[in-house]
Amino acid sequence: MTEPGQVGVLPPLALGQHRVSPPVVLAPMAGITNVAFRQLCREQGGGLYVCEMITTRALVERNPKTLRMIAFGADERPRSLQLYGIDPEVTAAAVRMVVEEDLADHVDLNFGCPVPKVTRKGGGSALPWRRRLFARIVRAAVAAAAPAGVPVTVKMRKGIDDDHLTYVEAGLAAQDAGVAAVALHGRTAAQRYSGTADWDAIGTLKQALSVPVLGNGDIWEADDALRMVAHTGVDGVVVGRGCLGRPWLFADLAAAFAGRSDRRLPALGEVAVTMRRHAELLVDWLGDERDGCTDFRKHVAWYLKGFPVGGDLRRALAMVNGLTELDDLLGRLDPAEPFPVSTLGQPRGRTNAPGKVLLPEGWLADRDADTVPDGAELADSGG
Known part of the structure; x- marks a missing residue:
């Protein structure tokens, strides 16, 4: 097992009126983080458990599949919903629907998805490159959520590739727009899920922002989370692939952030x-x-x-x-x-090779263009 850094017990993560303790977030994963899986993980330990990614257009059009995906357990609080959108007006309408119909207690905006069907439309991890459009979307979501006091956060990657990094500028823009926190996956879109996550970049973002910053990437064990906090100073962690087939990881994370050394190794x-x-x-x-x-x-x-x-x-x-x-x-x-201890600290779930990021034609030419690409909004949810 990896050796943890020296980390004191972290305080709860403040998201508006909500306090998340331990400061651990289950990342949205398509086809995985449904009601059943979230309940299984919640039975292991506290945290914030986010549903699968929901597209703003599918939500406002009341797509039946999407409406089923935004179901939450009766005792699930806070109810956390991640939205993907590329049109500020549609995003605002979706957040207003969340607020007016009491569909969730927290809204996260997806600017980290590297999937080609998303980036080729300018969405996900491609979108922060268009900085004015990015800022418009975040401001629209925050304004729509404000009347009900629903906190809005953003999750993003470092950028499109190493030549087109956006994370610090986008983080500052999101902070200026009024988000409650920013989460950074320490990879570019071009990396997909290959290589290792850049924890130094996460630390750089933490130093640049005053709102809470969450780190994501290569947390395979609870002790990895402690090392990330020690290395970067982040206010909490986001866990994705590390919990696949191991919902008890959240029990380990609860123990780790409480300063205990006990870890689950189930037979x-x-x-x-x-x-x-x-x-x-x-x-x-x-x-x-x-x-x-x-x-x-x-x-x-x-x-x-x-x-x-x-x-x-x-x-x-x-x-x-x-x-x-x-x-x-x-x-x-x-x-x-x-339990096969040889698997500890090893990647789980999808791992793939780096690749060229598919983008709309001319996407990189003008960072200040804020028009919404034709046909950009996806009509189906789930990534």
Whole structure:
């Protein structure tokens, strides 16, 4: 395991009237951070658990899939919603809808997504390059949220690539617009999820801003979070891929930020119990056993990463159709098999090679152009 930096117990993260303790945020992940997964993680420890990315256009047009995605648990507070938009007026309308219909208690704006279908329209991590348009969107969201006191935050990357960095300028613009906090993933869009996150850049942003700054990137263990705080001085951390197949990471993070050294290393039997709980929550949320188990399949490889489980059993679990079948398959696992410590500190989820960022034609030519590209707004949510 990595050795933690020397960090005192961090105070709660202040987001408007909300206090997030420990100062840990679950990053939105498409197809992952639904009601079921968020509840599973919340059962492990405190923090802010953000739903999947919602597009502003899909929300204001009341797309049925999107409206289902913004469901929250009855005891889920604060309810955190991430919005993706590229049109200031549509963004404002979406935030007004959130406020007027009491859909969430916190709004995060996505300026970090590196997915080509987003960047080729000028959205996500491409958008801060157009600094005037970026500022207009953030100001519109903050103004729409202000009457209800709903805090607005932004999440972004360092920039498009190493030749087109925007994070400090964008962070200052967001702060001037009135955001409650800024989160930075220490990679460029061109890096995607490759290489290592630039924690020095996160520290630079922390030094430049007076609002809370959150660090994101390469937090695989709770001790990584402590090292990031020690290295950068950030006010909290954002965790994404590190919790895939390991919702108990949030228990470790709670312990770490409380100054305790205890960490969870569940044997395979305890992992199987967590897997069953996850599938059950998905079935309850989707209202259909087959649909819930089908959605669960993508998580199997993450849960079993590093455990000596045969290929036939792995494949059967990854094709499960019902809870009774799942129970039978999980019963074939060796409950005494110890946690594979060799996987600690290792990347999880998607890792890919750097690549050229797809952008609208002429996007880099004029940083001060603030017109919204034609067809930029996405009609579907989830990344």
